[in-house]
Each structure stands twice: as structure tokens, then as C-alpha cells.
Amino acid sequence: MPAFAANVYHLPTAYMCDVVAVLWRKKCLLLPHKIELLRTVCHAIDHFLMSLVLNLILSHESAPAVARMLAHWSTCVAPDSLLLAYGGSESEFPSIDHKPKILVEHLY
Numbered sequence: 001m002p003a004f005a006a007n008v009y010h011l012p013t014a015y016m017c018d019v020v021a022v023l024w025r026k027k028c029l030l031l032p033h034k035i036e037l038l039r040t041v042c043h044a045i046d047h048f049l050m051s052l053v054l055n056l057i058l059s060h061e062s063a064p065a066v067a068r069m070l071a072h073w074s075t076c077v078a079p080d081s082l083l084l085a086y087g088g089s090e091s092e093f094p095s096i097d098h099k100p101k102i103l104v105e106h107l108y
Contacts, residue, residue, distance in 0.1 A: 053081060058104070060087040063095045070098050 055077055059066050066084065073082055084101040086093055093103050 047077075053077070055082050056085060057082060058085045058087065062088070063092050066096050066098075 055073065057069065057073065059069065061069070066086070066088075070079070070082060070084070079098070080100070082098070082100075084096065084098050085104050086096060086101060087104040087106070090103060093101075
């Protein structure tokens with residue numbers, strides 16, 4: 001896992017685990033395809049919920065490092081839900097191929 005990736009707690013995934021635990025305790029038969037279906041549904045719910053959120057990424061790293069970070073996050077959430085607040089050099093800001101983005105100016 002990349003160093004910049006954070007561990008995120010997903011409620012639907014946690015809920016799915018609770019459902020599986022309850023069914024297991026009740027000795028219900030959970031066939032592998034049913035477990036995979038539960039995982040698929042919860043993954044879709046995760047993506048839907050994350051689409052309702054504006055994810056702010058604050059970075060000062062180089063454009064290639066920011067591109068790798070954005071590529072990683074784009075596998076988890078819709079790219080248009082990622083707002084990049086860039087605090088690096090003004091000369092590097094235009095080379096970052098992402099929208100929406102804002103330049104955070106240094107105030108001192």
C-alpha cells in the first residue's frame with residue numbers, strides 16, 4: 001500500500017461483516033457465491049456513499065507524486081469528488097493535470 005494511502009473505515013463493509021457474523025451464529029448456510037454477492041453489493045454502496053463526499057487532498061509534493069496520489073484515490077472515489085489543494089511551487093501547479101484544484105498561497 002502506498003505511504004500516502006490512509007486506512008478508511010467503510011460503514012457498509014463493516015455492516016456486511018456484522019451480517020455475516022450473525023448468519024454464522026445462526027448456523028445459516030452461506031455459500032461462497034452469496035458471500036461474494038454481499039461483498040459486491042457493499043462495494044457498490046461504498047462507492048455511492050463516497051460520491052456524496054468532497055475529498056480534500058492537501059499536498060506540496062512534485063507533480064509526478066501528486067499524479068500517483070490522485071491515481072490511487074481515483075480507484076476509490078470519483079475523480080471529480082477529489083479537490084486538490086496544492087501548496088507546492090507555483091511553477092509546478094499548472095503541470096498538475098487534475099480538476100478541481102486550487103493553489104494554496106504561502107502567507108508569511
